[in-house]
Amino acid sequence: MGMAIQRPAQSSDQASGDYYESRPFTELYDEYFDRVNRYLRCRVQSTWDADDLTTVVFLKALEKFEQYSRTSPFASWIFRIAHNTYVDFMRKNRELPVDQEDFLGAEPDDTWQPERQALTNEEIRLLRDRLDLLSQDQKDVLMLRYFADLKISQVAEVLGKTESSIKMISYRGLQKLQKMYERGDSE
Amino acid sequence: MREEEKYPQGHTDDQTVAQLLTHLKRMRRSVPVNYQLKADLKKQLLERMKELEAKKVQPQAERPWMKRKWVWSGGTVLAAVLLIGAYLLWWGDSSVTINKQEVLTLPAEATVEQVDIDKSATQIAYIVQSSELRTIPIDSETKPVTFKLPPTKGKYVAVAWSNLGKQIAVVEQVEQTSRIWLVDLPTTYNVGSSRLLKEEEGVAFSSPSWSQHDDSLAYTRSKNGMDEIWVSSTISFQEWKLAEGSQPEWSPDGRFLSLHKDGEIAVMEMRTGLITILGQGQWASWRSEHELTYTKADGQLMEAELGDESFVNRELHLRNQSAAEFVRGNWAAKGKQLLLISRESQPVELVVSLASR
Numbered sequence: 001m002g003m004a005i006q007r008p009a010q011s012s013d014q015a016s017g018d019y020y021e022s023r024p025f026t027e028l029y030d031e032y033f034d035r036v037n038r039y040l041r042c043r044v045q046s047t048w049d050a051d052d053l054t055t056v057v058f059l060k061a062l063e064k065f066e067q068y069s070r071t072s073p074f075a076s077w078i079f080r081i082a083h084n085t086y087v088d089f090m091r092k093n094r095e096l097p098v099d100q101e102d103f104l105g106a107e108p109d110d111t112w113q114p115e116r117q118a119l120t121n122e123e124i125r126l127l128r129d130r131l132d133l134l135s136q137d138q139k140d141v142l143m144l145r146y147f148a149d150l151k152i153s154q155v156a157e158v159l160g161k162t163e164s165s166i167k168m169i170s171y172r173g174l175q176k177l178q179k180m181y182e183r184g185d186s187e
Numbered sequence: 188m189r190e191e192e193k194y195p196q197g198h199t200d201d202q203t204v205a206q207l208l209t210h211l212k213r214m215r216r217s218v219p220v221n222y223q224l225k226a227d228l229k230k231q232l233l234e235r236m237k238e239l240e241a242k243k244v245q246p247q248a249e250r251p252w253m254k255r256k257w258v259w260s261g262g263t264v265l266a267a268v269l270l271i272g273a274y275l276l277w278w279g280d281s282s283v284t285i286n287k288q289e290v291l292t293l294p295a296e297a298t299v300e301q302v303d304i305d306k307s308a309t310q311i312a313y314i315v316q317s318s319e320l321r322t323i324p325i326d327s328e329t330k331p332v333t334f335k336l337p338p339t340k341g342k343y344v345a346v347a348w349s350n351l352g353k354q355i356a357v358v359e360q361v362e363q364t365s366r367i368w369l370v371d372l373p374t375t376y377n378v379g380s381s382r383l384l385k386e387e388e389g390v391a392f393s394s395p396s397w398s399q400h401d402d403s404l405a406y407t408r409s410k411n412g413m414d415e416i417w418v419s420s421t422i423s424f425q426e427w428k429l430a431e432g433s434q435p436e437w438s439p440d441g442r443f444l445s446l447h448k449d450g451e452i453a454v455m456e457m458r459t460g461l462i463t464i465l466g467q468g469q470w471a472s473w474r475s476e477h478e479l480t481y482t483k484a485d486g487q488l489m490e491a492e493l494g495d496e497s498f499v500n501r502e503l504h505l506r507n508q509s510a511a512e513f514v515r516g517n518w519a520a521k522g523k524q525l526l527l528i529s530r531e532s533q534p535v536e537l538v539v540s541l542a543s544r
Contacts, residue, residue, distance in 0.1 A: 029232060033225045038218045051224050052378050055231075059377065062232055062239075092382035127214055146211040147218075178207050 021070040028074050029058060035075075036082050039148040042128070043086050053089055057082045076157040079148050083140070083158050130180045138173030141166055282504040283488070283525055287541035291323060295535040299470065299515040299528045300345035300394060302539055305352040308520035311539065312355050317342035320357060320370060325524075325541065332372050334379045347395040347404075350439075356384070356395040356404055365392040367406060369421060385419050385426065394434045399441035407433040416446055430455060430462070438473045439521075443493070445471035445479055452481045454493065465491045466500055470515040474522035486513040511538050 021028075036057055040050040060081050061068075068077050131139050137159075144155045145166075152170070156163045291311060293301065302313040309329045310322045320334040320343075336343055341361030348355055359366040366386045373379035384404065385392070395406045401421065408417045414433040419426040429435070432448035444455045445465075452468045455461065468481040468489055477493045480503060488503040505513060511529035518525055525542040 025236070026229070026233070029229060033228070034220045037220050037224070038215060041218050041220075042215075047221070051221050054221075054224065055228055056378055058228060058232060059235070062235055089380075092380055124214055124218065127211075142211075146208070147215050149215065174204060174207060178203055181207065181210075182203075 019071055019073060021068075021074050023074075025062060025065050028078070029061075032074065032078050033058070035148055036078060039079070039082060039143065040086060042124075042147045043143055044089070049089070049093075053082075053085050057085050060085065072157070073154055075148075075150055076154040079144060079150060079154070080158045082148070083144065130177060133180065134173050134176055137169050138176065141169045142173045142177070145170055282506050283542045283544050285505060285507040285509075285527060285540050285542040288507070288509060289538055290325075290541055291539040292531075293537040293539070295537070297537045298344060299537065300358075301343070302526070302528060302537075303346045303348050303355075304517050304519045304524070304526035305348040306350050306519050307352055308524040309352070311526065312346050312348060313539075314343045314346060314357070320346065320355060320372075322372070332379075334370060334372055334381075336370070337368065337381055345393050345395060347397060349397045349401040350399065351401055354397075354401065356397065356406075357381075358392045358395060358406070360391060364388050365390050367392055367395060367404065367419070369404075384421060384424070396436050398437050399439065405429065405435035405437060405444065407435065409433070414448075416444075434470060436471050436473060436479070438476055438479070440476045442476065443473075445473070445481075447471070450484075452491075454479070454491075454498075463493075463498065465498060472516055472518045474518045478522065480516055480518070480525075482513060482515060488513060488516060505542065509538070509540075516542075 033054070037050070037054045040053045040057070041047055044050040044053060057078070061078055064081075068074070131142065134142070140159060141155055144150050144158055145152070150158065152163050152166050155170075156166045159166070161169075291302065291313060293313065297314075302311060304311050304325075309326045310324050310331075312320060312322045314336075315321050315333075317339065318336055320336055322329075322332045324331055336357060337359070339359050339361055341359060341364075343357050344360050345358040346355055353371065355370045355372065357368050357370055359368060364386065367384045368381045369384050370381045371377065371379055385406075387408075389410060391409045393407045393409065395404050397404055398418075403418050403420050405416055405418045408415045408428075414431065416429045416432050416435045417426055418429050429444070430446060430448075432446035432453070434445075434447040436445045438444070442457060444457060446453055446455060447469050450467055450469075452465045452471050454463050454465060456463075465479075465481070466483075466489065468483045471479050471481040473479045474490070478490065479493075480488055480490045483489055488505060490501055490503045492499045492501075505527070509529070509531075511531040513527060513529045515528040516525050517528075523543055525544065527540045527542050529538045529540065530536075531538050
């Protein structure tokens with residue numbers, strides 16, 4: 001893993017008050033795979049596509065890892081790659097029909113628990129339908145904020161917007177989503 | 188609630204927002220993670236990291252003996268230069284030698300547009316069974332690739348490598364609908380992908396050709412027996428009609444575009460729109476910024492050299508040519524390699540060979 005350790009390693013991410021990410025690529029991969037995979041599985045209808053995109057994200061990340069400054073959070077960096085990969089995928093595939101049966105969670109895997117998953121699959125589908133009714137910005141912000149579990153500052157960095165605009169978009173998106181739940185939209 | 192979530196305070200009911208946030212959190216946790224992929228991908232990444240490290244070490248290790256290698260190989264190089272000089276004098280400048288016969292054979296129904304060579308002459312791409320795009324390497328460093336094209340009820344009729352060799356344009360024809368797809372071939376870092384550039388009903392697209400920087404694609408648009416050359420931007424998707432004719436081919440510097448009209452090969456200067464007719468023939472291919480070849484109806488390969496105000500046409504002889512009828516030649520490696528596509532009659536098939544000059 002020599003290539004991942006290009007700078008003197010520090011034990012803390014917050015050495016001397018400044019952010020510094022000292023961990024090698026493999027450790028970061030172990031930590032962030034789940035979040036990236038979940039995020040893409042939420043955003044893309046087909047789990048196959050989501051998993052392919054997850055692969056692309058980490059291969060790209062490895063290729064560009066030396067460009068990662070380490071002085072900003074790895075979460076912002078990896079999710080910027082993930083978000084751009086997702087946007088690129090949607091742009092390229094906008095003409096292709098989506099297989100409706102291949103929705104999120106339909107594919108069994110190691111974590112699949114039929115009795116619990118059946119209910120949540122429906123809830124996730126409902127949530128995605130409702131998120132689809134939001135503006136693109138609101139959808140991006142809420143997905144990155146609540147499904148990628150990023151901080152407001154990190155969402156701002158990923159989307160290239162100010163924190164205050166992210167807060168406003170997030171607030172309006174949540175309000176809209178809340179009203180949809182109250183009215184039972186798209187059910 | 189975290190600091191950043193306090194923003195809406197006073198505008199909405201905190202309790203219901205909190206419930207919504209709890210719901211979203213629960214939803215996030217319930218999305219399954221593909222742990223099998225996590226393990227498999229980690230292995231793949233570790234292997235790639237080893238490769239990258241090996242690549243970093245290799246150039247340094249090579250240096251000590253490289254100097255010695257240069258010294259003793261000097262004589263060899265000199266001898267090679269003399270041999271090449273003699274070779275050029277012997278064969279002259281008006282011949283092309285076929286050095287790899289039958290690199291590939293395609294079934295009788297295949298067309299000359301279904302195969303192309305990349306500009307650096309490292310690989311050949313072709314359509315298989317109207318559903319797959321395959322590459323075969325010419326050099327030892329390139330690996331063969333198979334890419335599944337978007338499913339079709341029709342067939343894929345044409346391929347064209349981009350100048351940078353990263354993309355291939357493919358043309359799909361389904362009954363009355365024609366589509367142009369741009370394919371990113373899979374690499375070590377990327378899975379392959381395809382995106383639709385253009386779709387139109389009632390027309391047939393063919394003979395795509397990439398512009399100098401791969402930012403535009405020229406192609407033939409045939410409708411009701413009329414052939415037109417159109418250009419689509421691969422970036423902005425803008426499109427415009429360029430001329431009447433077919434088989435567009437951009438010169439390497441983008442200054443000229445050759446085309447086929449009324450059985451003749453013509454060259455259009457892009458800046459002025461001025462068209463010069465070179466002669467009877469088809470399937471032009473640029474060898475350099477000012478030289479192109481094309482095929483006459485009898486299978487004779489012709490070469491045209493463009494001057495400032497005139498051009499010179501001459502026959503180009505194919506050495507070691509088989510009995511197959513030569514149809515199309517595509518230049519690569521800056522005019523050093525030529526992909527030859529010929530039609531064999533016994534058995535009926537399309538034969539692809541490689542020649543050099």
